[in-house]
Amino acid sequence: MHFETSVDIDAAPETVWNLLKDVERWPDMTASMDRVEVLDEPFTLGSRARVHQPKLPAAVWTVTAYDESRTFTWESRSPGVTTTGAHEIVPTPDGKSTVRLTLDQKGPLAPVFALLAGRLTRRYVVMEAEGLKAKAEQG
Template sequence: MAHAYRTSTRVEAPADIVWQVLSDVERMPSWTSSMTSVTLVRPAARIAVGSRVEVLQPGLPQATWEVDGLVEGRGFSWSSTTPGVRTGAAHQVAPVSDAACEVTLVVAQSGMLAGLTNLVQGSRARELVDTELADLKSESEARARDRS
């Protein structure tokens, strides 16, 4: 059984600014309290398909995520596997004008222990996704104001 959570918001910043913020994953802890540390296993300038990323979030165990999809400027997805649970997350940026975009974050869990994991950690995971989205909006809009 799969458990999924999806949330979106309009960001009053150009998609390229949002993408700059979002795709520089190692800097996430500098703009969102939903990430304690984010480290590329093999450091590179940016994430790419196949990149492995160690992520520590408040209230959750450390996890290694592998980027399994990336469309430059528009989004990326990554997944993490623990015994009995596969967690996937997507980060999508869709321009709605030259100065604004819609950002969608999705997290989904599947596997034999997904229901139990969702019961134990689901509300915390959803809270962290909501925090990340709000903080991404705030950081991106501040950078857009600074650019003008």
């Protein structure tokens, strides 16, 4: 399964990045997250976080790519499925931001997971993008 969404945000990339990298506060921005615990400080390449989401088992995500102020990618593994989530900020010419979120699931059980939870997963990614936009535009 591959899912991607983009959102234009009326805020500077620095503002958006500060919200995006503060993963423990994501539950303040979206109902798709109950709790996020950073297991390794500071949050950067190699850091892990345990993410609790409604209707899904808790998952540990490991940061596999990190470019300060621009993007981070993290990965979660469960039996038969590897899920990769990427978060990218693209500065716009007017000093604002476009955020692109992608989610990929691979592995022998990925088709089964997509059938059972694909709609929910896609909805959560959209909720996260909309929540980030709303929070960044608040000031």
